[in-house]
Amino acid sequence: MDGQPITPANPREALALGIAIVYQELSMVPTLTVAENIFPGHLPTNRFGMVNYRQLYQNAAQVLEKMQVHVNPRALVETLSIANQQLVEISKALSSNCKVLILDEPTSALTDTEADRLLKLLHRLALEGVSILYISHKLNEVFTLAHRITVLRDGRYIGTEKTADVTPDQIIRMMVGRELGAMYPSKTNQVGSPLLEVQDLTLPNSKARNSFKLNQGEILGFAGLIGSGRSELARSVFGADSKVAGRIFLNGSPVDFRSPQDAIKHGLGYLPEDRKAAGLFLEMSIRLNIEAAVISKVSTNGFLSPTKERTLAERYVQQLAISTPGIEQEVRRLSGGNQQKTLVAKWLAIKPNILIVDEPTRGIDVGAKKEIHFLLRQLAESGVGIIIISSELPEILGMSDRILVMHESAIVAEYTAEEATEEKIIRSASGQ
Amino acid sequence: METTPSAPHTTTSQDTPNANSNFLLRLLRAREATLIIMIVLIGIALQLITGKFLTTPNLNAISLGFATSAIIVVGMTAALVSGGFDLSVGSVFAMGGVTVALALRAELPIPIAILCGVACGALAGFINGFLITQIQINPFITTLGMLGIARGVSLAITQGLPIAGLPPDFLVYGQGQNLGIPNLILIAIIAIIVGDILMRRSSAFRQIYYVGGNEEAARLSGINVKRVVLAVYVLSGLLAGLAGVLSVSRFTVADPGAGSGEELRIIAACIIGGCSLRGGKGTVIGGLLGLIFVGFINNGMVLLRVPVYWQQLAMGVVLLLAVGFDTISQRWQLRARGKKAG
Amino acid sequence: MNRREFLKKSSTAAAAGLLASHGLTLARAQGTQTYTMVTFLSGISYWKDAYRGMQDAAEYLGVETQYTGPTEYDITAQARVLDETIAQQPDGIVLTVIQADALQPSIDSAIASGLPIVTFDADSPLSKRYSFLGTGNYQAGVVAARYIGAQIGSGKAAVITVPSQNNLAQRTQGFIDTIKAEYPNIVTGDEYIVDNQNTSEAAASGLSALLQAEPDITGVFSSNAQAAIGAAQALREAGVIEQVQHIGFDFDEGTLDLIDNGQLGATLAQGTWQMGFWGLMFAYMVRNSKIESVSDWQAAGISPLPPGVDTGVVVINKDNSKFWRAS
Known part of the structure; x- marks a missing residue:
């Protein structure tokens, strides 16, 4: 640092040296206030050693003001939107007056508008003399923000280029080690008969009645802002959350899923948006993760058959090209992309008729992202109906045969692949 | 968690480890292996020093000492794997014993009386499971409450008095023997083997690992989480009740104060055996090895003539050393593997 | 007894200077007296024999008995129950203590107010209790x-x-x-x-x-x-x-x-029965002024009773065990 060799043993030492880090996963205490989270290690105290709250809130307000983050320092963190939590997290890092700021995928939970706000802020900080190390999978962000770009692949250093000297395609080539080609598979218009029909489904906290159809072999995109009710809608169709009202038809006959168990029995799969909290068994092996939803299929007379277990896991590890030394590898040791592929494998194993994927490529590398896109298309071509929920507009536009837009727990617009544009979707999603 | 020896499989990964070394490595990595090595070393050391350790009567005495605990370990392993624990086992143990004794004194046939004791334990477990899954009180408070309730019931219905005068035919379970092995040990061995096979291989019991590994992911994978958790606590209570029945048969007296502090000894054994308090991990054999480990240390301290005033201190130190050593060695292995891969 | 008689009798009693106590306690002394046994872990069977001994003595003396104590092993809980018992002003307390010193202030203030207390089984030796009966x-x-x-x-x-x-x-x-x-x-x-x-x-x-x-x-x-x-x-x-x-x-x-x-x-x-029986006897003797070991033990500042009694142990073997059954 500043020409001196340093070996910080822990984040506290690094911070003392002027290096602050914002992690991909939020590291705040949700039940404390914004101000308490910004100054966790150095709360101002009065002469009795008690926290001086007036001082604390003033300091916090100053930091937030400087950052142009408009949240109340007295609000509990858990009441903030994910985007605001992310901004508070960054404010916390900056409150230490650091010289170097490291950010790891800071926009993975943000919508495009929110991400823009963050990028502008970082730009301003750079002008003020803060050095920024920005880790991201999103090339457009990197190209907007960075002066120089360094590419790492499989834990190895590949190269560093000046932004002005390279094109996104060159960077992608460095990232995947080969030509990637198109990110999205070509669409087919051979859509079959209706598979799933949802009528007048109402979500909690809303009166809107939502109806839609999903056809065989179709990829139906759900666009909308974070919190617009897309995941909630998907979860209530899947039986994971209770719905207020509504009817669901599968192949024309009415069904009532009271639990995910019911839905899975009828051939529905749901890949949740938060893979670590709701999707994966992180401390278990790839094999155990892949067979989780089909335990009975790998058993004989109520006892698991090691041969069947191994065959199933190996088949999907191969099919999805999951990079691992073996099927007994713990999932938490895999890269994000391979974790996501494992999760997809779990749902392929149930041989779904309908697969709902919620943010299927969030926080994973472009290579894995492309593979998942092509895989989903391949599934659709085999007759599976697919619902894709994504906050990345290019992904929605690139993948979907038809797009529904949600706003405040209601479906507000429907576009065919041909008529949809980013602009139209954003306008509908923001309620205009 | 799993020690199933399955052939290593390589896909797109760059390194192709030798099949044998991988199997050995995984075996060594398992908590059970470390524990078995420690137990064998302790056994050899005690035999060399005292010359009295590895004798049939001594090993018999040690096994009898933890036979009833071994039965409880099966249920506790399930509870820990599911991500909870059962603090009520010691009290339910006493309640099961008191119930069977009262049933026998009421001149019910012996099988019916035993059933009463076991059912009483299962009922306590059902109440635990119901409160945890339906009312969603956390397992700590729920089973702590049951710890008080079951002990209170035992004291109240006996008015604190031990119950004796049980028919000799009933005492055969805890005192008789078959093929030269005490019945109590045989029953414990059966419980351990059946429990271990079920936890390892049964598709129904596999759900417990998923629930403990990630409850929400388990639910979204179509597992009926509430039913699994309820079943786990019923099992735990049932086995604690059974252990209580067998203990009465061994000692000929149902003591309403029996088994106090048993819950912590059992949980400690399971943790030594590789269970995690966070759930998703652990085997029945591991819990048994934990019990054997503790049993060896206790017995060894008497053989080594450690003064009674120092025994608890020594026990505490040995426990921390055992778990600490294991945790550190696992971290080393991880680091070593990380370096190799990087 | 009407109010006037009550006042008269109590003032007489007070004037007699037999006991330095207040009216209500004295009033009860005229009717049926009540003595209370206070234990800890009150549900356990061990105390049963002691209370049976106390009840036997009560029948002989023609007084009432009560039994109380916290069910848990908790010093604070026993202190609370003892204070509540003292507040109800029984004629005497037969007490076993969870801890030697913890209950001393309560015991001493009760004694000062004229309420006789004897301890049994476990003693509070530094307190002013009249006597302790227990197993050595x-x-x-x-x-x-x-x-x-x-x-x-x-x-x-x-x-x-x-x-x-x-x-x-x-x-x-x-x-x-x-x-x-x-x-x-x-x-x-x-x-x-x-x-x-x-x-x-x-x-x-x-x-x-x-x-x-x-x-x-x-x-x-x-x-x-x-x-x-x-x-x-x-x-x-x-x-x-x-x-x-x-x-x-x-x-x-x-x-x-x-x-x-x-x-x-x-x-x-x-000798748990002995503890209860003689414990009540002792408390009754003090309460009703039956003992004059010296001319005026209160003025002398001593206990009129034997300060410590070893109720001893007896050996039960095959020959005499039947006498302890169903007792």
């Missing part, structure tokens, strides 16, 4: 030692006990001291102590291990009821129940069964 635990250990000593004469003797529990530690010490002093041919000591943690399981495991280390043990003293049950089972499982002499402590149905079928040589019964 050390002396009980001596009795056990003499029983084992006479039975085996030589060899080794083990003690099953809970070292952290004061009363049991005293029994153990009495046993070991006496064996060493009076039976030079018998080996015992700290290294022959087994901690049974108040359970039969731990007693059995511990004694089993000790029998491996010292196969020539011929005498065992179990200093509590669970120890006796567990130790008997360990001796049975080791196949030496015929050879080893074993004496227990306290008695319940299970212990008496062991004695009757020859698996336990004897057990020591504490």
Whole structure:
């Protein structure tokens, strides 16, 4: 640092040296206030050693003001939107007056508008003399923000280029080690008969009645802002959350899923948006993760058959090209992309008729992202109906045969692949 | 968690480890292996020093000492794997014993009386499971409450008095023997083997690992989480009740104060055996090895003539050393593997 | 009794200066008196005999008795129950204390207000209680030692006990001291102590291990009821129940069964009935001014009663065990 060799043993030492880090996963205490989270290690105290709250809130307000983050320092963190939590997290890092700021995928939970706000802020900080190390999978962000770009692949250093000297395609080539080609598979218009029909489904906290159809072999995109009710809608169709009202038809006959168990029995799969909290068994092996939803299929007379277990896991590890030394590898040791592929494998194993994927490529590398896109298309071509929920507009536009837009727990617009544009979707999603 | 020896499989990964070394490595990595090595070393050391350790009567005495605990370990392993624990086992143990004794004194046939004791334990477990899954009180408070309730019931219905005068035919379970092995040990061995096979291989019991590994992911994978958790606590209570029945048969007296502090000894054994308090991990054999480990240390301290005033201190130190050593060695292995891969 | 008579009588009594107390207590003294027994862990069977003794004395004296105490092992809870009992102003309290010093302020202030208190089983020696009736635990250990000593004469003797529990530690010490002093041919000591943690399981495991280390043990003293049950089972499982002499402590149905079928040589019964019976007698004597050990004991500042009474232990064996059954 500043020409001196340093070996910080822990984040506290690094911070003392002027290096602050914002992690991909939020590291705040949700039940404390914004101000308490910004100054966790150095709360101002009065002469009795008690926290001086007036001082604390003033300091916090100053930091937030400087950052142009408009949240109340007295609000509990858990009441903030994910985007605001992310901004508070960054404010916390900056409150230490650091010289170097490291950010790891800071926009993975943000919508495009929110991400823009963050990028502008970082730009301003750079002008003020803060050095920024920005880790991201999103090339457009990197190209907007960075002066120089360094590419790492499989834990190895590949190269560093000046932004002005390279094109996104060159960077992608460095990232995947080969030509990637198109990110999205070509669409087919051979859509079959209706598979799933949802009528007048109402979500909690809303009166809107939502109806839609999903056809065989179709990829139906759900666009909308974070919190617009897309995941909630998907979860209530899947039986994971209770719905207020509504009817669901599968192949024309009415069904009532009271639990995910019911839905899975009828051939529905749901890949949740938060893979670590709701999707994966992180401390278990790839094999155990892949067979989780089909335990009975790998058993004989109520006892698991090691041969069947191994065959199933190996088949999907191969099919999805999951990079691992073996099927007994713990999932938490895999890269994000391979974790996501494992999760997809779990749902392929149930041989779904309908697969709902919620943010299927969030926080994973472009290579894995492309593979998942092509895989989903391949599934659709085999007759599976697919619902894709994504906050990345290019992904929605690139993948979907038809797009529904949600706003405040209601479906507000429907576009065919041909008529949809980013602009139209954003306008509908923001309620205009 | 799993020690199933399955052939290593390589896909797109760059390194192709030798099949044998991988199997050995995984075996060594398992908590059970470390524990078995420690137990064998302790056994050899005690035999060399005292010359009295590895004798049939001594090993018999040690096994009898933890036979009833071994039965409880099966249920506790399930509870820990599911991500909870059962603090009520010691009290339910006493309640099961008191119930069977009262049933026998009421001149019910012996099988019916035993059933009463076991059912009483299962009922306590059902109440635990119901409160945890339906009312969603956390397992700590729920089973702590049951710890008080079951002990209170035992004291109240006996008015604190031990119950004796049980028919000799009933005492055969805890005192008789078959093929030269005490019945109590045989029953414990059966419980351990059946429990271990079920936890390892049964598709129904596999759900417990998923629930403990990630409850929400388990639910979204179509597992009926509430039913699994309820079943786990019923099992735990049932086995604690059974252990209580067998203990009465061994000692000929149902003591309403029996088994106090048993819950912590059992949980400690399971943790030594590789269970995690966070759930998703652990085997029945591991819990048994934990019990054997503790049993060896206790017995060894008497053989080594450690003064009674120092025994608890020594026990505490040995426990921390055992778990600490294991945790550190696992971290080393991880680091070593990380370096190799990087 | 009407109000006027009541006032007259109480003023007479007060004038007589028999007791420095207030009107309400005196009023009750004219009718049926009430005495209360206060214990801790009040649900356990151990106190039953003591209260039965108290009830027997009450019947003889024509007074009422009450029984109370917290069910838990909690110092604060017992202090609270004692204070509540004192506030109800009974005619006397027969009390056992959870801890020697914790209840002293309550006891002393009650005594100062004229409420007689005697302690039993466990004492508060620094308080102003009139008397303490209980088992001399050390002396009980001596009795056990003499029983084992006479039975085996030589060899080794083990003690099953809970070292952290004061009363049991005293029994153990009495046993070991006496064996060493009076039976030079018998080996015992700290290294022959087994901690049974108040359970039969731990007693059995511990004694089993000790029998491996010292196969020539011929005498065992179990200093509590669970120890006796567990130790008997360990001796049975080791196949030496015929050879080893074993004496227990306290008695319940299970212990008496062991004695009757020859698996336990004897057990020591504490005088719990005696504690209750004589405890009430003592309190009654003070309350009703029946004792004049000196011309004016209050002025002299002494207790009119024997300050400490060892209610002793008696040996129960095969020959007399039937007298403790269903009592």
